[in-house]
Amino acid sequence: MKNSSKYYNIPSFIDPPGCLEEYLPDPRIPNETIEIAVFQEHRFAFYYWLKWTNANDGVIPSLVTYDWHQDLCPPYEDQRCDLKKLDTVNSGEVAFYTWAKLSHFNDVQIYAAALLNKIKDVYIICRQNTSRKSTMTIKDFYGNTHTVFIFKSQEEFLKHILNIKDEQLYFDIDLDYLTISNPSSMGGTQQSKNYTFLKKEQIVEQFAYSNPSIGFVIDCLAGFTIATEPGFCGGLKNANKYFHLLEGIYFTEPLFSGDIHRSGPEWKYKLNP
Secondary structure, three states: OHHHHHHHHOHOOOOOOOOOEEEEOOOOOOEEEEEEEOOOHHHHHHHHHHHHHOOOEEEEEEEEEEEEOOOOOOOOOHHHHHHHOOOOOHHHHHHHHHHHOOOOOOOOOHHHHHOOOOOEEEEEEEOOOOOOOOOOEEEEOOOOEEEEEEEOOHHHHHHHHHHHOOOOEEEEEEEHHHEEOOOOOOOOOOOOOOOEEEOOHHHHHHHOOOOHHHHHHHHOEEEEEEOOOOOOOOHHHHHHHOOOOOHHHEOOOOOOOOOOOOOOOOOOOOOOO
């Protein structure tokens, strides 16, 4: 960590490598924006959750994540010491830690963010079957308790929505959630040697703003992270295909398409204030 300090004052090194950000006007709050962050490896969401919570006037949003996997492993012992000492307001240090120290298996980012009290509670909609109970708790470094809820379907999550009292939520999607059979992973309900995916109509139905479970999250949106994870989607071509499909659900134009001649994408939906 010490050897990286000389880079912290160089702006181009502050964000983790390979990450892209788009700022869209928040239609609910004048002069405010909502940031969308896109990256290949899911662990980089950790950087953005910390960044957004640090700038959120003391409010700690909860997390709603759609993922084939649960991604609930605790940080390994060699990560935990540096995590506890991490200067979370130093974006360069957080970026370096996320890239160099946070597990490259991309399965500890949720637990690590909760340990630092940068996300409140966690709602996971996933396909992976494990021995974990549907509800668990994480006690952070400061003595706060965070509750994690695991749902096996969007319908289960929808039934729970009335119990969610948060006014702000982070929305997180790992594109491998769109796979049904995923031969790169273990613990699924439908396994084969080949990748199979939700049909386009199913994806649109599940992720459209008109779906109550999605509309609820977006109306409380404090930040949006998308992990493309091509290694768990059957390759870069598949990941790009399904990323483009999600773009078409939420935005008027492709993300990152704005330049000096055009304003770029906007939300397709008029979000509720």
